[in-house]
Amino acid sequence: MKLSKTISAMILSLILVLGSFGTANAKRLTAAVADWTGGEITCQVAVSILEEELGYKVKRVVFPSGTGLWEAIAAGEIDFACESWPSYAEADTVMLKGPLVYDGETKFMYEGDGSVKLLGTAGIIGLSDYYIPRYAAESLGIKTWKDLNKHKAKFATIETGKRGRLIACPVAGWNCHDQKRLDLLGIDFQADELGTEAAAIAEAVAAYERKEPFLLYLWEPHWFFGAYDMVGVQLPDHKTCESFTEANNWKDCGTAAWPATGWAKDYTMNYGNPETFAKPEHAKAAEFFSKMKFDNADQAVMLVEVKQKNRELKEVVKEWKDANPDKWKSWLPN
Amino acid sequence: MASRSELINKSNHSKNLITYIIIAVVFLVALWLSTQSDGPSKFPKEVTDKFTFTAWVNDGEDYLKKNYRWITKIIANYIKNGYYFIEDFLIDSPWILVASMIVLPCLIAGGLRLGLYSCFVIYFWGAVGMWNESLQTVGLMGLSVLLCVFFGIILGILCSQSDRFEKFMKPILDTMQVMPAFVYLFPALFFFGIGGAPAILATMIYAMPPIIRLTNTGIRQVSEQTIESATSFGSSKLQLLLKIKIPLSLPSIMMGINQVIMMALALVVLACFIGAEGIGGQVWLAIRNLDVGWAMEGGLCILFMAIMFDRFSMSFSKQEATLPSDVQKFYLLPQSWEKYQIARLLEKPLSIIHSIIQYVCIKTTNFVAYIFNFIISLVNKSTANDIAEIISRRFYIIPSFIIFFIISIIDTNIFQFGSFPEEWKLSIRQPIADGVKALTVHPGFISFTKGLRGFVYLNLLHPLDIFLTHIPWWYTMAVFIAISYFTVGLRFALITAVLLIFIGACGIWPQSMITLSSVLVSVVLCFAIGVPLGIIASYNERYRNIQNVVLDAMQTLPYFCYLIPVLMFFGGGIVSAVLATVIYSIPPIIRLTALGLTQVSGTYSEVSRSFGGTLIQTLNKVKFPLAVPSLVVGFNQTVIMAFAMQIVTPLIGGKGLGLEVFNGLARSDTGRGLAAGIGIVLLAIIIDRISLAWTKKQREALGL
Known part of the structure; x- marks a missing residue:
């Protein structure tokens, strides 16, 4: 009885795995x-x-x-x-x-x-830039990315120490090269990759609610702009750099071209x-x-x-x- | 005599003192060195430039892709087609059919309790809207379990028949079991592309060792006398194997299947990282969207599924207790409630239903058997009798088939069941999300999480990160080699040196130090939280029982589900990564602390108490020292689990080697991902070996 029960249950579960009544193969x-x-x-x-x-x-x-x-x-x-x-x-x-x-x-x-x-x-059609909230831009008088360094202490967090923080492009595979861009442009900020879009946005929302200044990488179209008042920091216009590829070991073109510029349309x-x-x-x-x-x-x-x-x-x-x-x-x- | 023992004591004491002094000096020098350097220590550029492991791997991959890809593609295609077949069947069939195909075996094998539980599980899958995903996971798992069991039993039988083959397999099985699960995923990706096929193949490698081992030992344990008597009756070797040895080792094989199922489920869920379908992908999407409710739903689906399959496969290897004839058999309630009148009354109808169903099943089966007997007896009388006999013995399976058949007929001719009914859906996503949100906006809670984050980061993680990355690589390496030399021996010291040089030469030294520091911080926190819990458990049995249930559930969950609660309360970031690691890797330390303390035999604590030791003193001076080996085993397991966790923490902001693996995957830079993956494994192996050797020394010193 015991063995037969075992075997029947096993065969039944086998059917579950193997069984098929032949379904039409959809495209x-x-x-x-x-x-x-x-x-x-x-x-x-x-x-x-x-x-x-x-x-x-x-x-x-x-x-x-x-x-x-x-x-x-x-x-x-x-x-x-x-x-x-x-x-x-x-x-x-x-x-x-x-x-x-x-x-x-x-x-x-x-x-x-x-x-x-x-x-x-x-x-x-997509646009990408770095953004700061309007209240921060107005109270600190930040017009372009060149003004960021003066106020870097305001943008700092415990993790970045003395440097400011950029809530950076969250996914490494997107190839934003944020840290490289900051370094080339001489912005003393640290790019913080949070792993997912949602994590970056959550961080930005929390900072906005507390009315703290923050620098955020983001793109349009995005719902964030409808809910929160943000202004771009106007990174330099996009210019390609031929040698900046993995095969070339990421040899950059200095401050003249990508990734020291903003994104193309x-x-x-x-x-x-x-x-x-x-x-x-x-x-x-x-x-x-x-x-x-x-x-x-x-x-x-x-x-x-x-x-x-x-x-x-x-x-x-x-x-x-x-x-x-x-x-x-x-x-x-x- | 007394003076001699004093002398030994003294020399021991001074030896200990010297060890402590050396450790202090080593640490101080490290501290000094780390403050001297102005940036993270890197391997010399000449070495990392020459040792282009990533480029070699990528070239090798290109070569393999060009020349051998067709072979792996064929294999992958076969598996893929098999999988699509099952998946189509499961998803396109009427849902009642699929449900009954899961519930009936559970009912037959595990009784009414498991049957009802499986109904609940199936309802839950549909109710939260993960019907298709759950079935995809079931399909992937089912196919990999089937393949594992098939090849595993064959290999196990071969092992049991030939000592030489067993000797050959043993180191292979050892390596397969030491490696963390994710390590298989990347090579599988490398050879078989993305999707279900590599997931199944990786699962086969990961989950096969237990079934091979248990088949082998099961067959080898069949007693000499049984074999002797069978041989004396003139059985051939094959007959002996098929008729005696394999049936007798069935319980052991069943245990193997249980383990295979659990391991396969864990890996199949994890395989969403290489593009496999199923609930894993849902949980990943939920984590990506920071949607806690969604992630919880997925996590619960996996948890319930795991428990169901575990109980289902366990019920095969469990022996049913035979009750005395005057005791009423209970189907739903625990048998120990037999003494209560109400319980007996409640069970009465169940028992009647059971006997009715049994009667109907036996009658139908006998009827079917009779028909078969009649048809075949027109051709051959004796075969007909055999077949009838075989059929009539399976009096559960035939009715089940009839039920499946009726459902399919109803579905095609009368009424289309379709997929799981929409109106039965009962999403718990929003309530969970709202509940969490209500908690996370509470100012007290915010200040608590913020305080904890700040504390862990500023006091533990940040200083340790800076310390480990800033010490010159040669110094860290020398310390590691010295430790391996003193704890394990010269050979392992040399191996450690080679492994560490490999990590350094791959150019991932700073990342590996960050990983090491995250792991160390996690382990320290595990100890700080786990040991007290273990102590409480060792004193209070009721608490221990509750805790064991929780820990069991925790250990059946695949590891990236642990990201969910942390994400819920702490958001993303490197501290969250550490906290998730703590939650995942804490069970062994709690368990083994409790075990170690309860195992210290009563006599010791009696003696201590009779000498007037207080509770704390007994704990501190007697119990803990004796429980050290057990604690170290806990430490060892915790460390390995913490390392394994590093692969998924980048999802919520973890850094170090895990992030490298992710980047490698996203950029299609197999070499980079592989190097980082190997790096994690190598660090884990070094620490594992050192702590194991240390345990052994401790055990010997205690004379255990």
């Missing part, structure tokens, strides 16, 4: 979940259209953005990722091939090896595995991506819903889809 794509909220929204918009309109089954993998993600896409382990910001991606010039077109205008011509396919613009894009999107069964998906053009205003509204009102991302995207069919219907393949 399947794997997507990376972006590690900032804006990117998550853009991706959810794309994924929900793929799933609901084009009959796909999209697997979402949590993977940190950065070169690792690009390589995973090139290797075909992830099929696509959304809203890449060119000035953050170090791999784009090496791996993409072809023009980045926005509104019929070629913004950049990539001449890489083509191991990753540029699926088209995501539609979002980012025309963001979606990118994917070339083999996957060359397959005839994925032609519709490829066509959809070439037409997709999400925009800043829509994303900004949804950001407020998701982050400030704490609503579920999927729900918010569904609501937007129901309310604005004219916007996304034009992205659908013919």
